Amino acid sequence: MLTLTAMLARTMRLYGERPAIIDTEGQFTWSEFTNRIARCAALLSNRGITPGDRFGILSRNSFRQAELMHAGYWLGAIPVPVNYRLAAVEIEAIFEDADCQLVAVEEFFFSFVANDCLSHLSDQIVWIPSGGKQTSDCHYEDELQATEPLPMREASEDDDALLLYTGGTTGQSKGVRLSHRNIIANAFQLSFLVRPHHSDIYLHIPPMFHSADLLGTTHTIAGGAHAYLPQFTPEAALTTIESVRATHAMLTPTMIIMTLQDAALGRTDLSSFRQLLYGSSPMAVEWIKKALDAFDNVEIIQAYG
Structure with missing residues (x-):
């Protein structure tokens, strides 16, 4: 069944003892x-x-x-x-x-x-x-x-x-x-590109009232863990990637541009970060090149928009 309830039941059955939530309050399997x-x-x-x-x-x-x-x-x-x-x-x-x-x-x-x-x-x-x-x-x-x-x-x-x-x-x-089918079908097609794994940690950065947040469904299907940034600032996003050892995240072009211009970028350990999705609007070529240079070990994927 392509439903969010069937997905959650499957994830609990296959990955029940693996981390689901990583937060300052603690962790939950x-x-x-x-x-x-x-x-x-x-x-x-x-x-x-x-x-x-x-x-x-x-x-x-x-x-x-x-x-x-x-x-x-x-x-x-x-x-x-x-x-x-x-x-x-x-x-x-x-x-x-x-x-x-x-x-x-x-x-x-x-x-x-x-x-x-x-x-x-x-x-x-x-x-x-x-x-x-x-x-x-x-x-x-x-x-x-x-x-x-x-x-x-x-x-x-x-x-x-x-x-x-x-x-x-x-x-x-x-x-x-x-x-349910809308959300799960989109997650399945995105999974071919994202290739999620149960060892991944997906950091939710865009606000959860936006459809961009649904991209994290791919990692729920794969049994990966989730972390949440309450509100975006470039420094908060970078330091949270470092502290929770996030592997994946989605940023809008505006967020990427702000992050590239922030001093925290040069002093943050991003060695865990492997994949950055961006979308919701286009990004100018010069900023794409700057992002590729700044996140040199990160796969950057244009998702939509």
Whole structure:
């Protein structure tokens, strides 16, 4: 079955004791991470989310956002990760348009939510910690550990898996429905080029509300590990590649150009880094040449755009 649930079950079965998550809070194997996903699915179910429902996510990149998205697949619900750079009124409009029954919000956005948007949804918000630091109002980890894992609901290939919203540069943001087959088929075709391996570590750098983040699905299929950069800066990306020993990542041309101009590039150990995907827009030839010179031992692949 070309479904994200079948993929996760296969990965746990084949690579259960291998690392799935590498984070400053610690590491999880695929067995441990899948257990968290099943508990998260139960948490969502206990909050009233049922198969076919949509729930919003307002968060920077993190393994918790990944487990929320996987929990949606596991339960048969549809995650709607939103661009947190949008204005409050635009974020509210997206959640209303998507008919989200619940919104998971990173504590980092507490004041933004309280003052600008979603205040009317206070009873329908699941607060998730920022970097492992839980406030007195956030009980996500306690609730997760107290919840029994929910059995996986097998999806159909044509079921909606994810709802992403366009940037809205030429008008209002529009929802784009992606099925399980859409996401898995794209990962399979990309795998012929990327050649993922279970020893790989994929660093998620572009924001997870963007379709570029789905490129990491190739490494989930192969049993590789994932690490997450909350917000991009050139120095943060480079030092995280060094600290987690990342082997693969995706960057947009703008991110690459900023990184090439940053002083941290010359003082960072990138010996683990083997492959860089870029896309979403074209990159001028002179910058491609500079990237090839700067990342001389890295395979650079133009993916799309």
